[in-house]
Amino acid sequence: MRRLSTRLVVVAVALVVAVSVLIGVAASLAMHNRLTEQVDEQLRDSVRGLARISDDAGDLGPGDGTRPPPGGGGGRQPGALTVVVSDGTVVVAQRAGFGPYAETLDDDEIAALQQVEADGGPSDVDVPGLGSYRAEALSDDGTTYVVALPTKAVDEAVDSLVTYELVLIAVGAVLAAGVGLLLVRRELRPLRQVAGTAHRVAELPLAEGDIELAERVPARLTDERTEVGQVGAALNTLLDHVETALAARHRSETQVRQFVADASHELRTPLATIAGYTELARRRPDESTVRTALDKVEEESGRMTALVEDLLLLARLDAGRPLAAEPVDLTHLLLEAVSDARVLGTEHHWRLHLPDTPLEVVGDEQRLHQVVTNLLTNARKHTPPGTTVTVTGHPDGFDVHDDGPGFPAEFVDHAFERFARVDEARQRTGGAGLGLSLVDAIVRSHGGHVSLTSAPGGTTIRVRLR
DSSP states (O other): OOSHHHHHHHHHHHHHHHHHHHHHHHHHHHHHHHHHHHHHHHHHHHHHHHHHHHHHHOSOOOOSSOOOOTTOHHHHSTTOEEEEEETTEEEEEEEOOSSSSOEEOOHHHHHHHHTSOBTSOOEEEEETTTEEEEEEEEEETTEEEEEEEEOHHHHHHHHHHHHHHHHHHHHHHHHHHHHHHHHHHHHHHHHHHHHHHHHHHHTSOOSSSOOOOOOOOOGGGOOTTSHHHHHHHHHHHHHHHHHHHHHHHHHHHHHHHHHHHHHHHHHHHHHHHHHHHHHHHHHOOOHHHHHHHHHHHHHHHHHHHHHHHHHHHHHHHHTTOOOOOEEEEHHHHHHHHHHHHHHHOTTSEEEEEOOSSOOEEEEOHHHHHHHHHHHHHHHHHSSOTTOEEEEEEETTEEEEEEOSSOOOHHHHTTTTSTTOOOOGGGOOOOOOSOHHHHHHHHHHHTTOEEEEEEETTEEEEEEEOO
8 A cells, every 4th residue: 555556546436336326225225215115105096995995885894814804005015014993893904915815814914003193194013924014093982993005115225236236336436546546646646757767866976986977857748838848847956956066066075185185285385495494504603594494484484374264264255154244434445555555566567446435335444554555566567667557436345457468267256266366477476276166155155246357468367246
């Protein structure tokens, strides 16, 4: 009973049998009542006819085996019982037979018929030795007339009907089970196809690597106007989400591996430099060499420290560490950052456009200052001397534009990835490739977004905050 098709067929057959039984019971009761009404009509005609004949013929003699009274209802009915009691004396007590004479009733039979209530209408009575009868009594001037008709014919007819009904119900149940099983299996075939798609997907190795989920429920099984179509459409939607999630996971794994490799490469260079100058100072302990070695060790240590701090900041931002949410004077922040850039990049032209009203945003002032500094440093390092860098403030953020050579087209989509590198055409003068990725991470932590447009002769980075 675990299979849905079996359960559906069993329920359908049970309903068919239940309805058939109810109809059979109703039909049997209706037939029994109708036949009983016919017997009752015969009883009324017979008992009234007997009373009428008795009044016309005078007193009847005792029931001693003579024929029943001419015209009597009992005499016209084979097996009918007739009892006439006048002034407490049984005048007639006989059963109509098929021979020339009627049979006389015995005392037990007479006593059973005398229990019938006069003028009470037809009633059932059990006559010893003869079986069930339908009897009616009529009282007229001290004389009681009782006529009883056997119900054997009624019982046999009803029993025959019940037998036919049971046979037909059994045949109907078998046919319903067979036809129902075929129909249910046909209707559930689309559901089995949907389940087959799910099973094939479940058998795919999804633990690692670049996963391609080509399995889908056929379009003909995704009509949402049907229950099976709703399941098929839901499964296809689920598979689309799973495929997207697996692709994102694979990209994330690839980025993590690349991130670790790039970080190792970036750390390996200063570590190798420190190890080399340390060895040099050990072999040549003169003051000049030691001073040079210490200066180089200090320089590479600072570079390595800055790299590690950037990596830690990215890790904190990825972990969802909350940043400060305080009012920040964006006007003052941009003025300070551009002033610093003018000092550090004297070979570039720096411009700042601010609206007449003060600019204020909500966020972490230190991190937002790092965003502006990184963008200006990036523009200074990756553009040739003479480039004009323009910073424009907006109520919800700012833009940084330069008229340098621009990013290569293939790099634009990856500019905010970690350790992303621009080729030497941008005149890269150092850095680990974390500047723009830090900008993107900090701005996203503020609920904002960063966009980049670049073409030969112009690059614009737009920062929008909440």
